[in-house]
Amino acid sequence: MTSGTDAPRPPGRPRSVRADEAIVEATLDLLAEGSTIETISVEAIAARAGVGKATIYRRWPGKNALLHDALRTLKGDPPQPAGRSVREDLITLVSAIGQHIDPRAAKIMPCLVPVVKRDPEQYALYQNIIGPRRAVMREVLRRGVHDGELRADLDIEVAMAMLTGPMLIQRVMNWNPDLDATTLPEKVVDQVLAGIAAR
Amino acid sequence: MTSGTDAPRPPGRPRSVRADEAIVEATLDLLAEGSTIETISVEAIAARAGVGKATIYRRWPGKNALLHDALRTLKGDPPQPAGRSVREDLITLVSAIGQHIDPRAAKIMPCLVPVVKRDPEQYALYQNIIGPRRAVMREVLRRGVHDGELRADLDIEVAMAMLTGPMLIQRVMNWNPDLDATTLPEKVVDQVLAGIAAR
Numbered sequence: 001m002t003s004g005t006d007a008p009r010p011p012g013r014p015r016s017v018r019a020d021e022a023i024v025e026a027t028l029d030l031l032a033e034g035s036t037i038e039t040i041s042v043e044a045i046a047a048r049a050g051v052g053k054a055t056i057y058r059r060w061p062g063k064n065a066l067l068h069d070a071l072r073t074l075k076g077d078p079p080q081p082a083g084r085s086v087r088e089d090l091i092t093l094v095s096a097i098g099q100h101i102d103p104r105a106a107k108i109m110p111c112l113v114p115v116v117k118r119d120p121e122q123y124a125l126y127q128n129i130i131g132p133r134r135a136v137m138r139e140v141l142r143r144g145v146h147d148g149e150l151r152a153d154l155d156i157e158v159a160m161a162m163l164t165g166p167m168l169i170q171r172v173m174n175w176n177p178d179l180d181a182t183t184l185p186e187k188v189v190d191q192v193l194a195g196i197a198a199r
Numbered sequence: 200m201t202s203g204t205d206a207p208r209p210p211g212r213p214r215s216v217r218a219d220e221a222i223v224e225a226t227l228d229l230l231a232e233g234s235t236i237e238t239i240s241v242e243a244i245a246a247r248a249g250v251g252k253a254t255i256y257r258r259w260p261g262k263n264a265l266l267h268d269a270l271r272t273l274k275g276d277p278p279q280p281a282g283r284s285v286r287e288d289l290i291t292l293v294s295a296i297g298q299h300i301d302p303r304a305a306k307i308m309p310c311l312v313p314v315v316k317r318d319p320e321q322y323a324l325y326q327n328i329i330g331p332r333r334a335v336m337r338e339v340l341r342r343g344v345h346d347g348e349l350r351a352d353l354d355i356e357v358a359m360a361m362l363t364g365p366m367l368i369q370r371v372m373n374w375n376p377d378l379d380a381t382t383l384p385e386k387v388v389d390q391v392l393a394g395i396a397a398r
Binding site: 110113117127130134141151152159164165166169175176178187188192194195197199 | 316353369397
């Protein structure tokens with residue numbers, strides 16, 4: 001470990017990474033406490049993170065770019081399915097829906113909804129965050145059709161909604177107290193695969 | 200029309216009904232403008248409605264009872280399916296999901312979510328509002344199993360989530376820009392009935 005100065009080096013990651021993290025964390029804290037993506041300001045984020053506004057603008061061109069990175073951090077990376085069978089991959093993907101590691105997500109994500117519906121720029125931001133997850137599921141379904149595991153005439157976008165919707169309303173809204181979110185992924189996948197009509 | 204006084208009778212419904220409506224409307228306006236079911240107060244509702252607090256407490260035992268009635272008014276009555284076939288009834292019910300006549304609902308309902316998840320009393324209120332709609336769909340599915348249109352081993356609660364989830368995330372969250380909410384009910388019902396697996 002070499003250092004150009006005699007000052008003790010702070011432990012852990014370099015200062016610039018810690019500043020980035022502090023800014024992202026401050027953004028998420030403010031959103032979880034009730035700021036909306038419309039009302040939150042770079043000033044308030046800077047104050048909360050203990051940095052100057054210039055520090056934020058050196059790293060992000062504007063508020064929306066920062067919000068995008070903060071919300072991506074909150075959501076984490078999309079899960080990567082193992083690719084052994086469509087059923088197994090879908091259970092992996094459906095299990096990850098609404099399964100946020102960060103408890104602030106449960107407060108932030110639902111209230112994004114009214115905002116993104118009235119502001120096209122915010123809607124684009126929201127789609128940038130959830131789009132990559134949809135893309136992973138779309139690929140699994142396409143592969144299933146290609147390999148003959150799924151119906152050739154499958155409407156893939158509709159199937160994605162059939163797989164995602166149940167978990168999202170149960171995990172995010174606690175929609176039905178008679179459903180257990182931990183066993184729901186496997187049940188949804190199996191019932192979506194088999195259909196509910198009598199043979 | 201007889202009246203005990205010489206004062207001109209206001210047109211339309213009696214005064215007490217108009218006061219009830221004004222109170223309910225004031226509650227919904229405040230919620231749509233950003234009050235939450237936790238932060239909204241009987242004082243604020245009374246001021247907005249132009250009535251005294253005593254007028255509210257004469258009609259409702261407390262804030263939660265008023266919120267319950269206001270949110271029920273917002274949601275409207277559950278749709279009544281015609282009962283000709285399971286497919287037709289499910290399309291009727293799925294089409295009604297997230298189809299609020301009142302535009303305030305789109306602002307109020309999503310932000311209920313974080314509140315109802317941390318407060319059991321508010322969760323009960325929320326379930327009182329959405330429960331009757333689930334009950335109508337459950338009855339259609341039970342009838343379908345009984346009549347042999349649906350699989351005998353159907354998991355009805357899971358099927359309800361498969362039918363409701365796609366419409367709810369699309370109508371409430373604009374989840375996927377590549378899905379058309381107007382054609383989605385029929386597509387979801389048909390694909391849920393048939394399943395997505397190859398035969």
